[in-house]
Amino acid sequence: MNPTLNTIDIIVADIQDATAFYARLGLTFTADPAYPDHASCDLPGGLHLMLDTEKFRGSAQAKGWSRPSGDPRSFLAFQFGTPAEVDAKYAELTAAGYPGVQEPWDAFWGMRYATVTDPDGNGIDLYCPLAASSDGQ
Known part of the structure; x- marks a missing residue:
């Protein structure tokens, strides 16, 4: 099963x-x-x-629960339609006071990528596939 x-x-x-x-x-x-x-x-x-x-x-929880410490252990990833939308959402969230972890950048795996954290420190990735360059790379 x-x-x-x-x-x-x-x-x-x-x-x-x-x-x-x-x-x-x-x-x-x-x-x-x-x-x-x-x-x-x-x-x-x-x-x-x-x-x-x-x-x-x-x-x-039968024995109780305590909040883990340290860096985010998981991330939720939200896909956007354009790189500009990734940049705009990152700017909106960080301007609203949510911590930015990674400013938007063109990642080597072919995506516009940025990371913020939610109010509890959970990682939130914002991304969009980049258009292929004219030389096929």
Whole structure:
């Protein structure tokens, strides 16, 4: 039996801060009235993205839960239609106070790429495939 990956759960400190950040990337979360420390969003292709506060996650673990420390351990990647859109979104997010990790650049693997972090330090990649150059490279 092969399991199906259908949900990603991000642990956050504050639901409102997190949903405001992800709204800037076009995601709309629905809060769960029964659990104010939980929100979810359906994504294309059947993937489901959840946000749970540290408090909620800690109460759901038998032995408790503590926030990991260190650099982001995972990244969500958002594809844009043009390199200019990557640059504009990076500028918008960093101007709004979200930390920039990598300013937009033309990566050697053929993409315009930039990275910011969400309010909880999770890595958020912004990218767009670059058009092939006239010499085929």
